[in-house]
Amino acid sequence: MSFSADDVVNLDFSDGRRTEIINKLKITDFDVVIIGGGITGAGVARDAIYRGLNVALIEKDDFAEGTSSRSSKLLHGGIRYLKTYELKLVEEATKERNWERDEALPHIVRPLQFITPVFGEKKDHRTGKALPPSSNDLNTLKIGLDMYDGLCNNQNYRPGEIIDDPRKIAEMEPEFNTDQLIGAGLFYDTNMDDARIVIETIKECVASGKCTALNYLKVIDFVHNNDGLVKGLKVVENDKFTPKSKHDPFIIKGNVVVNCTGIWVDHVLGTSGKEKITRPTKGIHFTIKIDDFKINHAFGISNIDDHRFFFILPREHWILVGTTDTFYDESLDKPVATQEDIDYLRHTVELLFPNAKIDNSYILGTYAGLRPLVVEPGKSESEISRKHICLEREDGLFTLVGGKFTTFRLMAADLMRKYILKSKKVDITRNNTITINKSKNIAKIPYKIALKHDEFEASEQFKAAKGIIDPFILDHLYIEFGKGALQIIEKILQDPNLGTCLLEDPDYPPKYFPWVKAEIIYIIQHEIPRHLNDVLCRRTEICWLVDPSKQRKIAESTTEVMGEMLDWDKKRKKAEIEFYLSYIKANSVFYKGEI
CATH class of the missing domain: 1.10.8 (Helicase, Ruva Protein; domain 3)
Incomplete structure (x- = not known):
């Protein structure tokens, strides 16, 4: 398979081609049909096309409309997961972050230096309430930073460091309240634009000639063969403005069907109650102009009310504050930030940055996203692992859910190599008529659109x-x-x-x-x-x-x-x-x- 950056840049992929794309979906017997146009589905599609497979990718709304456009917009290794000894997850994520930053998409993925402060016991001058010292001391933080660098073979953008002189932090961040500050850890992760990574991933797949992708196409049923195996989907157009108009359902045929629907995964599987495999949590963010909230570095801080970790992130000329982490049981399609959510984050930010202009009149916008966390009974929202799981149902339907945005490529390879290629129900090779590259890192190559x-x-x-x-x-x-x-x-x-x-x-x-x-x-x-x-x-x-x-x-x-x-x-x-x-x-x- 050979295609170039010009094929991606000049790709004729507009809504004006919708009828043509639907006709292709109707007449093709695809090797793999993927439900879900977020980063998980897009990643599976990219892995599959580089293995030589012919792919269909469909999404009920817009590509990346769910969780994949509402993250903290970081590709990061997950330094806080070191506390729960998830070393394998951190190792994988930091190495993927480095690849994404240096090779895959260097224009979208930008290095970002973080400050994690360590405080002694202090008082909230607004309430008189005594605040406990930080849960980590500088020695513990140094061990963590050394591990964070070491797990990715010391290939981070710059090595982590400890600053034990609060005056240096004050010089670096003049607006930061250094009262009772003992020191801080400095380390690098990366900014990114989540929805754009999804879009570029899908565009590359389509430009390869091996993928047919379409948004606003909703699954209404599975199609089974005489052996009871899933061999396609019954779909219908999901028209936003004329939902009562007549759209004829049609069949998309596929040898393998993969469910990558994130927070909707249990809906697609038909699981409920104790059978559910995901537990959504809501995270909200709000934005401020950088002239109104003047900082030079990102901050990873603990909330003074419940000690949950959240970020303050400079993104070019804006500041992004988030995220919350609360279990969510309302509409999956319309999560929103409440005033209570905003106030929860702002209460800590105002203490640490007393000169920041972040009252409601300065907020530009908010968004809320839902994380499809894999169920772990007895654990709180922030304790649940960001691991992914792969499943194969009795009828041959594959599911990939959970995980981190950063590791989307590894998640896709894991599904393909450990489950689809080894399935005893579904023969992806179609009786050895298709030769499939089984390499773990088949898709670990720069995007065609990449530009340093x-x-x-x-x-x-x-x-x-x-x-x-x-x-x-x-x-x-x-x-x-x-x-x-x-x-x-x-x-x-x-x-x-x-x-x-x-x-x-x-x-x-x-x-x-x-x-x-x-x-x-x-x-x-x-x-x-x-x-x-x-x-x-x-x-x-x-x-x-x-x-x-x-x-x-x-x-x-x-x-x-x-x-x-x-x-x-x-x-x-x-x-x-x-x-x-x-x-x-x-x-x-x-x-x-x-x-």
């Missing part, structure tokens, strides 16, 4: 754009699109109007609003968004990085571009805008103005 920063700056496109395109916009395009950015820059240079930001507002210069018309066009042509939400919540992160008061104007300008390219009439445009704004309203409990 020195390569970007050496490109003719970057050189031509310097002094013409705002540097904040150039940096943004590089991070989000890799080699795709080169095509977007070329379009802007050919037609400067395409470099116009979707929002022109003095409160949102390119530093805080780098999204331009040209990238929306690129997204529509190559990343199959079907709805406005797909563009503003997953292909980009505009929905939680811009104040709710600005969202209608953004929705209108983006809808004009999408409507022209996807042939939307006036009624459809209005429906798209109002649906998007209803999402903004539901996730803006902090905002009391008009949207």
Whole structure:
């Protein structure tokens, strides 16, 4: 199998091809059919196509619409899992993080230095309450940092270190409250954009010619052969705006069917009560402009109320605060951040960063995600392991669930090599008519779209754009699109109007609003968004990085571009805008103005 970066960058993968894609799904007998278009399903698809298998990937909503766009947006080794002696998990995750940072997707995966403070006993000046000292002392923390580096063969971006002089921490972070600070540990993990990794993974699979992928396609039943084995799916279009309209179900045939539906996995399996294999927990985040919350490093801190670990993360020009970790039993499709969730995080942040502007009037957006944790009776939310499990049901249906975003490639390889290739019920080789590469690291190769920063700056496109395109916009395009950015820059240079930001507002210069018309066009042509939400919540992160008061104007300008390219009439445009704004309203409990 041979394909190139040009095949990915120029991929004709728009919603205008939907009928053609559905027809292909109807007539092909696939080697593997995957249910679920998050990072787990995308990872299984990428592993399978590099083994030479023909794959179908379907998703009931948009790709990455669930947990895979609502994480803490880190690829990390899980330093806190050292406390529970999950050394194998940490070893695997740190090594995968290094590969993702250095080779797989170096434009999306960016090194990020963390500070983990160690305090002595202190007092909360707001309440007079005595706060216990940190659970780790500096010696214990040093052991942990040494292990964190050692488990990945000391290949982290920089080695961890201990600082035992609080004055040095104060110099590094002038806004940090160092009262009763003993010292801190410094270590590296990485920022990433979760939904974009999912999209790039699916695009690479489709560009290979070995994968047919489609969003908004819902499974309504399994198809079994005469031996009672699953050999396909009965599906129907999941139309967001005309749910009562007639869509004829159709069959997708497949030799192997894999359930990668995350928090919906028990729904797909039909398990309930004590038979459930997952227990969802909710995690929320909120965002602030970095000018309102001035920090230079990420922080990993313990909540002063219940000692749960959470993050304060600089992401270019924004600060992301999260996450909570609470068991969740409500609607799986519509988790939202409550005021109580926000206040829980803010109570600790305000003590440690007293000058930060993080009251409700400064919050830009929130989001809530659900983690599909594997059931471990008797354990609290934060104690449950992030391990993954693979299952094969009696009818040959395979399931992959749990795990960490960071280890998605290993999870896929584990499913394929230890379960599908060794199955006694399902013959993936079709009586040895298919030769399958069984290598563990078959997919451990750089993404075709990958672009290192020195390569970007050496490109003719970057050189031509310097002094013409705002540097904040150039940096943004590089991070989000890799080699795709080169095509977007070329379009802007050919037609400067395409470099116009979707929002022109003095409160949102390119530093805080780098999204331009040209990238929306690129997204529509190559990343199959079907709805406005797909563009503003997953292909980009505009929905939680811009104040709710600005969202209608953004929705209108983006809808004009999408409507022209996807042939939307006036009624459809209005429906798209109002649906998007209803999402903004539901996730803006902090905002009391008009949207």
